[in-house]
Amino acid sequence: MCKKSLSRPDSSQKQPMCRESSAREPIRPDSPNTGSFNRSLSQADSSNSDTFNVDSSDPGFLRAETINAPLSGKYALVTGAAHGIGRAVSEALAAQHVNLHLVCVKAIDELQKFALQLEDRYQISCSADQLDVGRPEEVEDYFRKKIHTLDILVNNAGISYVGLLQDMTAEEWNRVIAVNLSSVFYTSKQAIPLFLSHNTGRIINISSVWGEVGASTEVAYSASKGGINAFTRGLAKELAPNHIPVNAVACGCIDTRMNDCFTEADKEALADEIPAGRFGSPEEAAETVIRVLCMPDYLTGQIITLDGGWI
8 A cells, every 4th residue: 555645435326236145054065156175064063162372472562362262283374475464474373383384476585584484483384485376376286285274364465556547557457456356266265175174264364444445546456455355244254154254454554565655754744644643563463463363253254444543
């Protein structure tokens, strides 16, 4: 996100709606909606509500106390893990003794060094791989070769385009949508059968306040994040009978490389517009992700805003 002005939608314009009936039963392996997935699936029960123990002392920025649901020993995939929010989320999960699969598309050398550091520091298993999550065939191949069990999916990968829509090429538009939105479909499609195989799992999508209100000169980015929000709500309803929560964290101005387009003067002016008086940190976004992961599975389909009261 790299723009100060907001384009607010006109709420007076009503859109036609065609609504299908909501699914009431858990997804079964023999359901036509599960394709060729034929693994056995036991009936959901109260054993899914284990107790997660959140270690508030490591790393230091995590202040969460013990909350419901076990993270230790779980397996998580984090996309866009080399920098910013993805990197902070990865370390926060590692601090809870979660085994990690980390992917990025460019900074693979840096990510591999980071993975080794996490393994040494937290005594976990941590892989680092180069993956373009905007390409469905790569995602499918990655899951087939690398992911054999999975409990947590964090869809964080994202890019932005700053400029007038009329100057944007179709290729640039398609790339933003592929990386930011279509990738969430690609990874979720592959993860869900793994979740269903042991009747547990959690999905967290990293969204943006622009997905709710839109931003001038960031139309594609805003559209992709709005799509993530709708995707989150829809998939949450599909998977709720199986006690698999799907939620999103909609970030405001977080101090990451995506905001490098601002000068220091711009950043100071923008911080003045935020009631909290500053940008958020990647560590605060990561703490939010941990807290959401540790909530009861009845919390699902929610878009949780982290913006210092800005929007």
